């Protein structure tokens with residue numbers, strides 16, 4: 563779906579939340595690769611991302627034209643800062659009340675409350691669209707994200723032990739969280 567652009571002033575900066583345009587596919591894909599290299603808390607590493615700009619464009623179009631999906635970009639003082647999105651768990655009726663979300667900001671824009679602003683918007687839109695439950699997974703080591711999700715009302719409801727392993731032998735559990743909308 564496409565929602566109206568929203569402008570917010572926070573700490574003297576202008577935050578713009580809006581949907582991606584198809585001609586921003588390269589920016590969004592480059593951002594995904596960049597953010598994957600900046601944090602250990604996303605699924606893949608930059609060299610594992612094999613998407614093409616054309617596939618990213620199709621992804622943006624697919625999100626913009628589907629009333630049950632949202633891809634929301636954030637800009638701070640005109641600079642692309644990251645994105646968040648939601649989509650239904652599956653296309654079947656039994657699962658139609660459930661959606662799951664993802665969010666990733668460039669490190670430079672973390673730690674100043676932007677994630678919360680984006681997710682509050684995303685949760686409101688998901689509720690408006692009829693979803694009853696939002697779900698996500700988060701790695702146990704991602705303290706900042708876990709704090710944010712808890713503040714927004716998410717509850718932890720299980721974990722896969724050592725779901726994510728690193729070359730140095732350390733690992734994170736993958737924690738499942740949900741929030742009733």
Ligand SMILES: CC(C)(COP(=O)(O)OP(=O)(O)OC[C@H]1O[C@@H](n2cnc3c(N)ncnc32)[C@H](O)[C@@H]1OP(=O)(O)O)[C@@H](O)C(=O)NCCC(=O)NCCS
Nearest residue numbers: 603665666667672673674675676677700706707709710713
């Ligand atoms: C996770 C993420 C979306 C959080 O957004 P954010 O804007 O950075 O979060 P906030 O600034 O609102 O901080 C969230 C909470 O963590 C706290 N916090 C901020 N920096 C922190 C740090 N370095 N260590 C611990 N806590 C921290 C804040 O005080 C805040 O607590 P509160 O909600 O109780 O007030 C963002 O950091 C991000 O995109 N990180 C990289 C990718 C990622 O981890 N994605 C999520 C995968 S599940």
